[in-house]
Amino acid sequence: MEKSTDSATLSAIKEAEKTGIKTVWDRYAAQIPQCGFGETGLCCRNCMQGPCRIDPFGEGPQMGVCGANADIMVARGISRAVAAGTASHGGHAKHMAHTLFKSAIGEAPDYPIRDEAKLKAVANRIGVKVDNRDVRAIAIDVAKKALEEFSEKESPLTWAATTMTKGRIDTFLKYNVVPTGIDSVVAESMHRTTYGVDADPVNLLLGAVKCALADYAGCHIATDIADILFGTPHPTLTRANLGVLNKDAVNIAVHGHNPLLSDIVVQVAGEKDMIDRAKTAGASEGINIVGVCCTGNEVMMRHKIPLATSSVSQETVILTGALDAMVVDYQCIMPALSNIAECYHTKMITTMPIAKIPKAVHIEFSEANAKESARRIISTAIEAFKKRDPNKINIPDISSAAFAGFSTEAIIGALSLVNKEDSLKPLIDNIVAGNIYGVCLFAGCNTVKVTQDANYTAMIKELVKNNVLILATGCASGAFARHGFMTPEATEKYAGNGLKAVLKAVGQAAGLGGPLPLVLHMGSCVDNSRAVDVTVAVANKLGVDLNMLPVVASAPEPVTEKAVAIGTWAVASGLPTHLGVVPPVLGSKTVTQVLTSTVKELFGGYFIVEPDPVKAAEALLSVIAERRRGLGLSA
Amino acid sequence: MKQIFVRPERCMGCKSCEIGCAVQHSKDKTLYSAVLQSPAPMKRLFVEAGENIRMPIICRHCEDAPCLNACISGCLYRDEKGFVRRRKERCIGCWTCIMVCPFGVITRDREKHIAVKCDRCHKLEVPACVNACPTHALVMVDVDEMSKEKRHMVILTESKAISHQ
Numbered sequence: 001m002e003k004s005t006d007s008a009t010l011s012a013i014k015e016a017e018k019t020g021i022k023t024v025w026d027r028y029a030a031q032i033p034q035c036g037f038g039e040t041g042l043c044c045r046n047c048m049q050g051p052c053r054i055d056p057f058g059e060g061p062q063m064g065v066c067g068a069n070a071d072i073m074v075a076r077g078i079s080r081a082v083a084a085g086t087a088s089h090g091g092h093a094k095h096m097a098h099t100l101f102k103s104a105i106g107e108a109p110d111y112p113i114r115d116e117a118k119l120k121a122v123a124n125r126i127g128v129k130v131d132n133r134d135v136r137a138i139a140i141d142v143a144k145k146a147l148e149e150f151s152e153k154e155s156p157l158t159w160a161a162t163t164m165t166k167g168r169i170d171t172f173l174k175y176n177v178v179p180t181g182i183d184s185v186v187a188e189s190m191h192r193t194t195y196g197v198d199a200d201p202v203n204l205l206l207g208a209v210k211c212a213l214a215d216y217a218g219c220h221i222a223t224d225i226a227d228i229l230f231g232t233p234h235p236t237l238t239r240a241n242l243g244v245l246n247k248d249a250v251n252i253a254v255h256g257h258n259p260l261l262s263d264i265v266v267q268v269a270g271e272k273d274m275i276d277r278a279k280t281a282g283a284s285e286g287i288n289i290v291g292v293c294c295t296g297n298e299v300m301m302r303h304k305i306p307l308a309t310s311s312v313s314q315e316t317v318i319l320t321g322a323l324d325a326m327v328v329d330y331q332c333i334m335p336a337l338s339n340i341a342e343c344y345h346t347k348m349i350t351t352m353p354i355a356k357i358p359k360a361v362h363i364e365f366s367e368a369n370a371k372e373s374a375r376r377i378i379s380t381a382i383e384a385f386k387k388r389d390p391n392k393i394n395i396p397d398i399s400s401a402a403f404a405g406f407s408t409e410a411i412i413g414a415l416s417l418v419n420k421e422d423s424l425k426p427l428i429d430n431i432v433a434g435n436i437y438g439v440c441l442f443a444g445c446n447t448v449k450v451t452q453d454a455n456y457t458a459m460i461k462e463l464v465k466n467n468v469l470i471l472a473t474g475c476a477s478g479a480f481a482r483h484g485f486m487t488p489e490a491t492e493k494y495a496g497n498g499l500k501a502v503l504k505a506v507g508q509a510a511g512l513g514g515p516l517p518l519v520l521h522m523g524s525c526v527d528n529s530r531a532v533d534v535t536v537a538v539a540n541k542l543g544v545d546l547n548m549l550p551v552v553a554s555a556p557e558p559v560t561e562k563a564v565a566i567g568t569w570a571v572a573s574g575l576p577t578h579l580g581v582v583p584p585v586l587g588s589k590t591v592t593q594v595l596t597s598t599v600k601e602l603f604g605g606y607f608i609v610e611p612d613p614v615k616a617a618e619a620l621l622s623v624i625a626e627r628r629r630g631l632g633l634s635a
Numbered sequence: 636m637k638q639i640f641v642r643p644e645r646c647m648g649c650k651s652c653e654i655g656c657a658v659q660h661s662k663d664k665t666l667y668s669a670v671l672q673s674p675a676p677m678k679r680l681f682v683e684a685g686e687n688i689r690m691p692i693i694c695r696h697c698e699d700a701p702c703l704n705a706c707i708s709g710c711l712y713r714d715e716k717g718f719v720r721r722r723k724e725r726c727i728g729c730w731t732c733i734m735v736c737p738f739g740v741i742t743r744d745r746e747k748h749i750a751v752k753c754d755r756c757h758k759l760e761v762p763a764c765v766n767a768c769p770t771h772a773l774v775m776v777d778v779d780e781m782s783k784e785k786r787h788m789v790i791l792t793e794s795k796a797i798s799h800q
Contacts, residue, residue, distance in 0.1 A: 033684035036647025037769075055770050057645050 004313065004452035006482055008242040011396040012316035021343055023315050024334065028448040040587035041074035047195040056587055066196060074588035075204035076193040078564065082208040083189035085565025086215035088331055089526055090182040091354075092258050093218040094150055096225035099260055099367045101143035103229065104136045108367040110264060111229050113139055118227045118409075125162050139228070146221050152184035159217035159224075163529070165536055167545030168573060172213065175602055177206055177572070179214035186211060201590050209603075212568035219566070222526035226298065230263045233301035233405035233523065234413075235510075240481035243399030244306035245322045249288035250278040250385045252378065253308055253317050256329035257524065259298035261351055261365055265289060265327060266303045268374035274382075281382050292317060293332050294474055294524035300481075301405035301523055310478030311559065312446035318346050321392035325381035329365075330355040332445070332560065345387040347380050402481035403488075406471075406520040408533040414516070417509040424541045426506070431538075431550065434634050435498030437467040438624030441531045441570075442476035442519075444555030444563045447581055453479040455556030455580045455613040460485060460494070462617035464518060467496040468624065471534075474525035476555075481521065490518035528566055532573065547574030547604020550627040552620045556580035556613060571595075571605035576623045578608045578616050636717065637775045639755075639765060641690050645772035646682070648689035653678045655767025659756055674746045679753040680764055681740065691764065691773060694719070694740045694753035702732035702741060702752070710750070718755040726750050 003025045004010050016023050037043040042054040044064050052064030054073060063069050068076070102108035113119055113135055119142060120130045128141040149157050156178045161169060172178045179185040189211045192198040198207065227233075245251050252269065254262035266289050268274060275286040290308040291299050299305035308317045311332050317323050318340045325347045326337055338359040341348040348360040351373070356362055361380060365373045416423035430436045440463055446452050456479040460470055472480050480486055485494075491503045495518055503515040510516070522530045539546050553570045555563050558581055570577045585591050600606040608623070610616040625635035654666070661669035661676035669676050680693040700719050703711045710725040711732060726749035733741045733750065741752045756762040765773045776784075 033648030033650075033682055033689035035649040036689075037649050040647075053649075053769050056647075057770050059771050060769050 002451045002454075005454050005457060006241070006313070006452055008396040008398040008482070009309065009313045009316055009452055011394075011398070012242065012313070012319040015319050015394050016315075019343070021319065021340060023319075023340075024312060024336065024448050027336070037587075039582075039584055041077045041584035041591075042070055042587035044068060044073045044076065046076065046193065054587065068199065071201040071588045071590040072199050072204070074585050074591045075201040075208075076198075077584060078591070079189050079193050079204050079208040079211070081561040081564040082211045082215070082568050083186045083193075084561040085563070086182065086189075086211050086218060087186045088562050089215050089218040089222065089565065090150065090186065092331070092526060093182070093221040093225070094147070095258055095260060096222050096229070097143050097146035100139055100225050100229060101147065102367045104139035104143060108370070110370040111260075111367060113228055114231045115228050118224070118232050122224045122228065126158050127162075142228075146225065149217060149221065150181060150183040152181035154180065156180060157182065157214060157217040159220045160213055163220055163533065163536060164573070165539050165545050167547075171603060172572070175206060175209075177210040177213060179210050179217070182214040182218050185214045201588065202594060205591065205594055205599075208568055209572045212565050212572060215562075215565035216529065216532070216569040216573075219526040220529035220532075223523070223529045226259050226526075227407070230259055230298075230302055232409050233407045234410045235403050236301065236304050236405045237401060237403055238300055238304045238306050239399045240307040240402045240478065240486075241399040242308055242316060242320055242396045244288075244290050244308055245317070245320050245395045246285055246288040247322050247393055247395060248283060249285040250281070250283045250378075250381050251288050251290060251323050252325045252327060252381045253290050253292050253323055254295050254299060254305075254327050255292035255314060256333055257294045257331045257526075258329050259295060259302070260367075260370070261327070261329045262291070262295040262299045263302065264370045264374045265377060266299050266305055268371055269378060271375075274375065274378050277379070278382050278385070281386055283382075283385055287378065287381075290317070293478070294526075295329065297404070297474065297477060297521070297524040297527070300402075301407075301521070306399070307402070307478055307481055309482070310446050310475040312448055312452055312475075315340050318344055320395045321389065322395050324384040324388070325349055325377065327351065327377055328355070328357075331562070333357070344392060345384050345389060347384040349377055349380060351377070400482060400484035400487070402484075402486040402521070403517040404477070404481070404486065404521040406522055408530045408537075411520065411534060412537070414506050414510040417511075418506055424537060426502075428538060428541060430498070430502045432633060433498075435467060435502050436469045437496075437498070437621075438550035438552065438627070439469045439471065439535070440620060441528070441551070441553045441575075442470065442472040442480070442556070443474055443525065443528050443553060443566060445475045445557055445559035446479060447557045447559045449581055450557045450611075452557075453483060455616070456480060457483055457485075458613035459554065459556055459617045460519070462614060463620065464495045464499060466621055467499040468621070469499060469502075470519045471522050471531050472519045473522050473527050473531065475557075477519070477521045477523075479557075480519040485519045486517045486521055488512070488514040488517055491515040494518055525562060525566065528570075544631070545574065545604075548627065548630055549574075550624040550631070550633075552576045552578070552623055554578035554580070554616070554620065556616065567607065571599060571607060572603045574604035576605055576608055576620070578610060578620055580611055580613065580616060582609055582611065636778055638695075638778050638781070639693055639762060640774050640776050640781055641693065642772050642774065643688055643690035645770045646690045647770055647772070648682055648684060649769065650682045651767040651769055652680055652691050652764035652773055653682055655763040656680055659759070659763035677742070677744060677751050679740065679751065692738055692740055693764065693773075694755075695738065696753070696755060701735040701737065705731045705735045707731065714757065716755075716757060718757055719752070720754050720757065721750065721752065723747075723749055
């Protein structure tokens, strides 16, 4: 199997092979064969009478020591994955909420409220009084409401209840999957999956849905507060891929997820004193911040920061020999980075108390001293720059232009330039007319198990040819950005006639002088909430529920437990959701059946597992056709 | 005579056989002491994988064994049960056995500088690898029984094919 379709990644891999440096692809090869029990979800380590395994061929044991069969083991495994994903997005969101609170009471001077309009819009939505109130007072109430979401309340999660359709909420109530606290439902998932609690596979899966809905609320909080503190994104033009590293600048990569770190690093990198120090050190072009992974998306959308690469290829940024510091917060950060950094002058810098890596420099980042920490980080990078080995520099001269930053507000704003009175009307009219056949949200990661980006690039070509509007978040957007799909040129080249006409009309109305890019970049992985907002607005306008819309989701190259959580809430929200990698469920026929079929009867959404990208696109197109017929539209 | 046979279609690639083998060839023969032992105990079989297959590759204790024929120092010998084993003190580390083994299941002990190979757990009734296999991909079957079973499978397949015509 080829390792990547991205020529910059391939160039860096070649460099690694030449120098004998091991990367994620080598480590994966060393793991082959991976254990079939793990692959099928048929092992359990939840108690010390185990580990237990079930023989999928029927000759060996069919039950663990406690009597748990294949269905229970697989359902428990998925449930715990969703809980871990929810804990991650929840942790990110809680961090934001604490910071908003500290900002409002004056204890986080580096985090002023930048987007009062967004603050007020969120406050209005969640029932916080806005009229004639001081911004700080509103922010305190919004932050408190957000923090209340984490413990167990007597009422449903506000961020879920106020952002979904009425139909969805009724469905969630009907199946008793309404979460009342983000942290509490994570704890409940751990409780119900521990030794001797929930043994009903369907009940376990419903528990996973409940937890996943809390993940959705966490994502939405994270998006909302990021916009309040750093500004709601608007379309901006930047570049993506390793070629964005600059050999004449101090290159600093921000990697991880939370803009609380990356946004401040970007702000401080613009300070004259810092730039002068970089120049004095010999970097004639000053400081160049580049993004990796989701935090890269955050600063890409708000500050035009170029994206160096995505999750699976994170090591390649160091392999350019021109990276002076890799600054990380949390999630998707391979511990291997610090080993590779050792082969170069690159400083690996960790910043979060819960995410330290041996051999990295730890510069702790807190709300109270954010800019000061950022200055220390940048100073460390400038010092490292002086130790660069010019013989090791090998920056592939490869990057693509990319438009980023299509927040819900930006999309509605662009549409309202087409129709002032009724901004959603152009979108709905074109869906009805078939110019937009359907909508597909691409989300998730890059995985070492798939030739990097191969699934993304193959699927998008099939879908847009058939006039499907493409939204993207997380490392899905990274893939499309690096391959040049976030450009007006890609629209001209790949879009079907109907879609092209719509993107042209909106692009021209928005004053871009050309069509909108082929892929609308909606942000980081927590920003999947933005895609839900757009979809909910369309559903409400049409007076139908989400499970009737010709909207689908796809994670063609998923890796993380967070992706499992997002996929689960996408399904619960009524979206048919494609996975390009087989999740560890095949050991249980019952669970596989529930996830790919039965769940449709409950929530309308379901999983479509299809590793072949062309077949996957065909499957999504036929689902869209079915939904269109359901609405009485041409299919 | 019973042989270890592999049923590749059942192999999950979990490497329990590798672990069982290494533990059996460790000092205390328990997993926890084996993982702490230094130098680490060595396995004698290897789970390998291709596109659509994974299976353990294991010493066949060949009746006309190339390794035995090639061993010039008299280290390798055939024991009373028919297993090809080592007289460790005689190994000179020439690796001729590694060169001639058609299965690649002889390796070297980097500490002791001698060849390492399967001894079929000659003291055990059932070898550790077979014992460790959770899916019975590794089985101990009489060689003649194995041929008979294979013939039976051929007949079954053929008769099914005929009845479908």
